[in-house]
Amino acid sequence: MPQTSRRVYLDYAATAPFDERLFDVLKNASWANANSLYTEGKEAASQLRDARKRIAVALGAHAPNEITFTSGGTESDNMAIKGLARQVSGAGKTHVVVSAIEHDAVLKAADSLKGSEFRITHVNPDSQGIITAAALEDTLARLESAGDATCLVAVQAVNNELGTIQPVRELAQCAHDHKALFFCDAVQALGKTSIELDRSGVDACSFSAHKIGALKGCGALYVRRGIRMPALIHGGGQEAGLRSGTSNVMGALAFAQAIEFAVSEREQAWEHAAGLRSMLLDGIECMNAGYALKPTLAADAVCVPHIVSLLCDGLEGETLVLRLDNAGFAVSSGSACSSGSLDPSHVLTAIGVPKAKAFGSLRLSFGRDTAAADIESFIDVLPEVLR
Secondary structure (H helix, E strand, O other), rough: OOOOOEEEEOOOOOOOOOOOOHHHHHHHEEEEOOOEEEHHHHHHHHHHHHHHHHHHHOOOOOHHHHHHHEEOOHHHHHHEEEEHHOOOOEEEEEEEEEOOOOOOOHHHHOOOHHHOOOOEEEEEOOOOOOOHHOOOHHHHHHHHOOEEEEEEEEOOOOOOOOOOOOHHHHHHHHHOOOOEEEEEOOOOOOOOOOOHHHHHOOOOOEHHHHHHOOOOEEEEEEEEEEEEOOOOOOOOOHHHHHEEEEEEOOHHHHHHHHHHHHHHHHHHHHHHHHHHHHHHHHHHOOOOOOOEEOOOOOOOOOOOEEEEEEEEEEEOOOHHHHHHHHOOOOOOOOOOOOOOOOOHHHHHOOOOOOOOHHEEEEEOOOOOOOEEEEEEEHHHHHHOOOO
């Protein structure tokens, strides 16, 4: 099998390579404990406040105290789902409604509430991976007609496998019309779509640093002012009591700078990824190989250009991943977080992909350093990989 002269990384949706522009930020970040009273601690606390303020401004939050630093998207998702769910007085049953295509961190956090007097209800996407306001309205109305109530709705901003963009403002309004809170996992949306938290209508929103080239082990949870939620992690009372643990000042500062880069460069990044996507799909359409490889979504699907989902009829996704790895390409099969599972992607089956075909899924995702030559090389090796 032919190999590239260098490794080509096409799995930015799993994690982005470290942005070397952040080295100076890390070098100048305080190593001290931000809760200490001495001079070094005060400097660390000042840097942490600065990072929080910059993130709030960049993401359009009302105030810095709406931003809580966490260890990443998974913790933020768990904090929101478990902290915002509450039983509704007088309801027959209290439901947490989540989309069927959420990241496992949201789905499993919701499932953990089942033994606490909550019911979990899934709302399904259409065939192109969109949770419509009409579908959510039907679900919430059906629950109410049965004498039940919904306390929390959770729908992600951008799907991590398909790249589909959800109508967050419409969904949030629908949830509020039914007196439910609305949580949005925006991990894949950061740097891809416009984020204006205060105007969005969301009550809580999660983010992760390593998806945009900052450090792993750092994330953030936005919680709209006036909304109270219990702590998930207890200890020294850091992060206004919501998330105890010694503050990750270095991670927070790098995250703030990475967010500013992502926001300011968003349109340029979109245009770059759109060009790569077109090149990839055109190359696949013209290719003659042993097994057919086709886009999962229609050409007019509402999605970010940075994530491309493909289906191969006749080969399993894991086989393709290993063959491409041997050829010098790093890609994933569906969601990297669920690799090793013997079940097909829950996202693909939710949009109606037959189980047999769902096993043959590939996900490619691009970033700032992905070059046109990388896509050309990928297309060149595909015929051999697909034999």
